[in-house]
Amino acid sequence: MGLTVREQLLLWWGRLHIGEVIRRRAVLWELRRIISAWSRVTPSRSPSAVEGEKSLRVLDAGCGRGDIAIGIARRYPDIRVDAVDIDPKLVELVRRRIANLKLRNVRVCAGDIETFSYASPSRSPSSEGEKTQYAIIYSVDVFEHLRDPSAALQNLAAALAPGGTLLIHVPRAMQRRFFRRFEQYEQHDHERDGFEPEELRELVRVAGLTVQDIRHTFGPPGALAWELFHLASGVGKWFVLLIYPVPWTLAWIDGMFRWERGNGMLVVARRREIPNDEFLMTNQIPMSK
Helix, strand or coil, rough: CCCCHHHHHHHHHHHHHHHHHHHHHHHHHHHHHHHHHHHHCCCCCCCCCCCCCCCEEEECCCCCCCHHHHHHHHHHCCEECCCCCCHHHHHHHHHHHHHCCCCCCEEEEECCCCCCCCCCCCCCCCCCECCCEEEEEEECCCHHHCHHHHHHHHHHHHHEEEEEEEEEEEEECCCCCCCHCCCCCCCCCCCCCCCCHHHHHHHHHHHEEEEEEEEEEECCCHHHHHHHHHHHHHHHHHHHHCCHHHHHHHHHHCCCCCCCCEEEEEEEEEEECCCCCCCCCCCHHHCCC
8 A cells, every 4th residue: 555645745744854854864974984885895795685695784773754764775775674663653654665665675663672672584583593683773863762771772782793883863961052942842752851972872882882983963053953943833834844945054064064062963883893704894994084
């Protein structure tokens, strides 16, 4: 069954949300850089069949509407993308999107990333109890919704292949605002406001991973864009569309620079163990400047 007109409009409107624009751009840029570096250092592992064991495997932990997972699957047809989300309705929506696009290299299922068992979709659950190991795992604005982010992080770390990379985008706990009305802004579906860098570093360390980089998102231009978008939303969707070029330009500027501080963080972490079979030569993958 295809998407209804209403669903298509909601997807389109969701992609316009300026917070989504900033997060999506930051995460996709980092994912493309890592995938490109992986391809350069392991040229023998450029698979032609997505079902092959040598396909680069990527996990979207908390895929939501599936925009990033589908974007990666379309851009890199030789990559195997698995996606998981706790909301069965979103999972069904993503499945229909995948079917409409006739994508064979992306799968989605329902699950809680705090407890989910990452069993390989190509094996039965009872097949020797083996689990998929992913070269790349990413999670975008999910951890602030979790009661036990440490458990989720350790669960994801266990699913990460030796030398693999974990990307996590989260909001900062201490937000800087331009307009007073947002100083007490609360998200009612959040278990917490966000995280601070050292707190997240410690969670990553406890999970057995090493932080390679922390990039701040929603710097001054992005933070202002977010507030302008929400102010306009209070007037109406027509007003959002009228003034949209302003926050969009600010969001574009936000992604052009590396900020000393921002209202969001993109954390890049890696699993320490490096295998001998060249699965990932992470010591040769350059970090972003």
